[in-house]
Amino acid sequence: MGVTSSQVSVTGSQDAANPGILVTIQPGEDVAPGLILKPATGDWNLSRYGYVEAKVTNTGPQSISLCLCLYNAGEWQTNPLNAENIHLEPGKTSTIRVAFGYSFSKPSYPLKSSAVVRMLLFSGKADFRQAFVLQSIEAGGSPGEQPPSPQPAPAQAEQPQPGKTSETSTAGVDKNKKSAGGYLIGGDVPLTLPDQIEEKGATASVVTKDDQQLLHIAYPSGTSEESVTLKPLGDPWNLSEYLQLRFKLQNDGTTPVQPRIQVVSKDISSEWISAPAPLAPGASQELVYPFSTPVKSAGQPNDTIEIDSTAITAIHLSVEHPDAEKSLLVEAIQATLPPLQAKVAGLGEVPPVNGNWIKTMDENFDESTLDTSVWNAEGENPYDKQSHFSKGNIILGDGVVKLHYEKKTGHQNDVENAEISDYATGFLDTSGKWQQKYGYFEARMKLPRAPGLSIAFRLLSASDGQKPNGADTRATGMESDILEHLTGWGPFRYHVGTLNPSTGSASVVSGTDVYFQPDKDGFVTAGLLWLPNSAVFYCNGVEVPKGQSGIISNVPAFIRFTLTSGGYNNSKLDDAQLPADFVIDYVRAWQRGDLISPTDGKQRK
Numbered sequence: 001m002g003v004t005s006s007q008v009s010v011t012g013s014q015d016a017a018n019p020g021i022l023v024t025i026q027p028g029e030d031v032a033p034g035l036i037l038k039p040a041t042g043d044w045n046l047s048r049y050g051y052v053e054a055k056v057t058n059t060g061p062q063s064i065s066l067c068l069c070l071y072n073a074g075e076w077q078t079n080p081l082n083a084e085n086i087h088l089e090p091g092k093t094s095t096i097r098v099a100f101g102y103s104f105s106k107p108s109y110p111l112k113s114s115a116v117v118r119m120l121l122f123s124g125k126a127d128f129r130q131a132f133v134l135q136s137i138e139a140g141g142s143p144g145e146q147p148p149s150p151q152p153a154p155a156q157a158e159q160p161q162p163g164k165t166s167e168t169s170t171a172g173v174d175k176n177k178k179s180a181g182g183y184l185i186g187g188d189v190p191l192t193l194p195d196q197i198e199e200k201g202a203t204a205s206v207v208t209k210d211d212q213q214l215l216h217i218a219y220p221s222g223t224s225e226e227s228v229t230l231k232p233l234g235d236p237w238n239l240s241e242y243l244q245l246r247f248k249l250q251n252d253g254t255t256p257v258q259p260r261i262q263v264v265s266k267d268i269s270s271e272w273i274s275a276p277a278p279l280a281p282g283a284s285q286e287l288v289y290p291f292s293t294p295v296k297s298a299g300q301p302n303d304t305i306e307i308d309s310t311a312i313t314a315i316h317l318s319v320e321h322p323d324a325e326k327s328l329l330v331e332a333i334q335a336t337l338p339p340l341q342a343k344v345a346g347l348g349e350v351p352p353v354n355g356n357w358i359k360t361m362d363e364n365f366d367e368s369t370l371d372t373s374v375w376n377a378e379g380e381n382p383y384d385k386q387s388h389f390s391k392g393n394i395i396l397g398d399g400v401v402k403l404h405y406e407k408k409t410g411h412q413n414d415v416e417n418a419e420i421s422d423y424a425t426g427f428l429d430t431s432g433k434w435q436q437k438y439g440y441f442e443a444r445m446k447l448p449r450a451p452g453l454s455i456a457f458r459l460l461s462a463s464d465g466q467k468p469n470g471a472d473t474r475a476t477g478m479e480s481d482i483l484e485h486l487t488g489w490g491p492f493r494y495h496v497g498t499l500n501p502s503t504g505s506a507s508v509v510s511g512t513d514v515y516f517q518p519d520k521d522g523f524v525t526a527g528l529l530w531l532p533n534s535a536v537f538y539c540n541g542v543e544v545p546k547g548q549s550g551i552i553s554n555v556p557a558f559i560r561f562t563l564t565s566g567g568y569n570n571s572k573l574d575d576a577q578l579p580a581d582f583v584i585d586y587v588r589a590w591q592r593g594d595l596i597s598p599t600d601g602k603q604r605k
Contacts (some may be wrong), residue, residue: 022059027127029125053395069120247286378418406423441589446523458559
């Protein structure tokens with residue numbers, strides 16, 4: 001048994017009326033504080049049963065929501081879990097039952113009951129001290145058992161009708177309820193007026209259709225500034241597990257309507273996305289908003305970010321040219337993943353642009369030991385204060401190398417009397433052993449998901465004296481972040497950029513965020529095309545928009561991979577979700593024939 005957060009403490013219950021495990025959660029920023037339950041060895045084989053049920057008592061002073069999740073092993077793209085939650089008043093006892101193959105009472109991931117690897121029982125973000133007793137957790141029922149039908153919401157004074165504001169729409173609504181499937185509108189998500197809706201010229205109301213609460217908007221004739229804004233209840237929406245929003249819209253009026261959408265994260269607004277043509281009365285359409293949509297403002301600074309999917313604060317719903325009264329029914333807003341894209345031809349085999357290319361590095365990590373004629377396993381750690389590099393945390397096998405991050409006290413570089421820290425990790429770079437000026441550099445990688453980790457694939461300018469792990473600070477020297485990722489951003493976003501450290505601090509020359517979709521095996525391929533007059537970043541073989549550097553290095557560079565912790569906008573490190581691995585499948589480099597230099601490649605000692 002473990003905990004998901006430092007906010008959580010576990011003791012035996014001293015209450016004879018409520019025996020079991022007492023879980024206390026202190027106020028804090030963690031979004032899912034609670035318990036982790038794992039089998040002593042192997043997996044739990046629960047194939048004889050239909051569900052897992054936890055009996056819990058709220059011993060705290062206020063109402064809480066609890067969620068029980070069951071997990072299979074597997075890649076994160078499949079989201080291999082089933083879950084259920086309950087709302088629990090102070091002093092009340094209830095059960096949370098998760099039926100295999102269901103989440104939140106609806107068909108979900110087909111969980112293998114014979115291979116349950118862990119269970120989580122957690123609350124939401126704690127703004128006050130919470131406490132509950134886990135009295136029991138057990139499997140029951142028969143295989144194929146379905147969850148009980150959800151209880152209907154309490155009767156309202158008047159059922160909301162299309163075009164009419166529901167003044168009692170908050171009755172019976174649990175504002176902390178989690179929705180399956182990424183829905184913001186639709187699914188099982190309740191809407192509350194006026195808490196979630198802000199009107200600007202247009203009029204909004206909640207309507208009921210097929211037992212779901214939907215949003216109806218009436219636009220009077222006037223200017224294009226008329227809109228309705230949908231807002232989250234409390235904290236911003238964290239949609240980092242997704243790459244886009246899908247809007248299902250219907251024209252339920254009598255005149256054509258052309259919807260348009262804008263998304264806001266914090267104080268950054270996206271460009272408006274409009275339907276390609278007006279919808280006829282009665283017609284429906286889906287609009288897709290990718291999180292990679294450009295921001296609204298022109299003239300962004302050199303270092304830019306797109307909409308932050310971890311903090312969506314508003315969605316604006318408007319129409320083009322409302323020269324007559326128009327009507328729109330928002331049937332669903334759902335965060336989703338797009339279909340998996342086909343592999344770009346030649347990815348990993350040749351650079352993404354034509355040229356007389358010569359392969360200069362082809363590291364596939366097929367050997368059982370590291371090629372120390374090319375790679376360093378030791379170096380300085382300027383990235384965080386709580387991790388140390390250890391050769392034992394570089395793991396080779398199955399054609400990959402893993403930088404392994406774990407809670408393990410030790411000395412930096414395994415050197416006795418060197419600095420001690422509580423976390424061990426691997427380190428790889430080619431400083432003093434391999435370098436190249438210009439060319440195309442690429443690596444295929446699988447990123448870890450444990451909170452609080454920082455991952456990087458970089459080029460660093462080689463020092464004049466070829467001192468291992470050095471970095472040139474001349475004006476012509478650069479740091480190129482081909483992939484820089486913080487796990488707090490979610491699994492589908494990383495940063496690229498170039499930095500010029502000649503000013504004495506790391507000053508950004510240019511950079512941008514990249515929203516990406518890993519391949520079927522969970523890997524992303526990141527590359528940099530570095531030429532005398534340009535530096536362009538690539539993701540999965542496709543050029544990154546706004547990823548071109550304005551200042552170009554002319555100093556040979558070496559390659560570095562790191563897995564540390566922290567970062568300027570990261571989540572907190574969570575020991576319960578360690579160890580974690582940064583997996584590197586291959587590292588390749590090419591040089592254009594006309595740019596070959598005697599200083600390229602392996603370095604003489």
